Amino acid sequence: MIVKADISALKKASWLEYSIRFLFGGLMTVLAGLIAKHYGPELGGLFLAFPAIAPAAATMIDQHAKEQKQRAGFEGHTRGRKTAALDMFGTVWASVGLLAFGLVIWWMGSSHSACLVLPIATVVWLGGALSTWELRRILKRQKTTHHRAAPAQFPAHKRK
Amino acid sequence: MVLGTIAMAAYAWVVAMLLFRARHNTLLVTSASLLVWLGVAFGLWSVLLK
Numbered sequence: 001m002i003v004k005a006d007i008s009a010l011k012k013a014s015w016l017e018y019s020i021r022f023l024f025g026g027l028m029t030v031l032a033g034l035i036a037k038h039y040g041p042e043l044g045g046l047f048l049a050f051p052a053i054a055p056a057a058a059t060m061i062d063q064h065a066k067e068q069k070q071r072a073g074f075e076g077h078t079r080g081r082k083t084a085a086l087d088m089f090g091t092v093w094a095s096v097g098l099l100a101f102g103l104v105i106w107w108m109g110s111s112h113s114a115c116l117v118l119p120i121a122t123v124v125w126l127g128g129a130l131s132t133w134e135l136r137r138i139l140k141r142q143k144t145t146h147h148r149a150a151p152a153q154f155p156a157h158k159r160k
Numbered sequence: 161m162v163l164g165t166i167a168m169a170a171y172a173w174v175v176a177m178l179l180f181r182a183r184h185n186t187l188l189v190t191s192a193s194l195l196v197w198l199g200v201a202f203g204l205w206s207v208l209l210k
Binding site for chain 2: 047
């Protein structure tokens, strides 16, 4: 699968759903700032990666997938749950990009201007996220090729 | 943020596994698993930064 932007997907969610995401994300940012102010930036920074919108986002993804399946006349609960699970697997891979973003700021933040460090970290984040996606694709392809090749390596006299 | 990201990866992996393998409610799984994030994040913070 080639990674591409699909702007029409923005219309699939309602304004309420976007508002919930922005509300939780914004509240967590404010909370992280307050924690950093009172207990120091190391503890505050920890909360910059708190999955504040994950429960709401996963539930909405589950709901959308379930409704789509139900419109086709199926039960849809399993599809909804599995779609949300796939989104969460994506988050695991995306964490590599965020990790690279944090490491760049940690490495360069104290010696360079924020105007320089933040754009560089953002580019590194994008590169990290796309690289992990590509790595996942390569690993999956190798796994598929290996599984297809496996029966041929099995001794002919043991095959039924 | 780096340690929080490691905790987020652990959280997302646990949630994905639970949603794939068990028939629990998505909101319940994602909310209860926030304890995983707290445990990993504060565990790493207390070992490496405190």
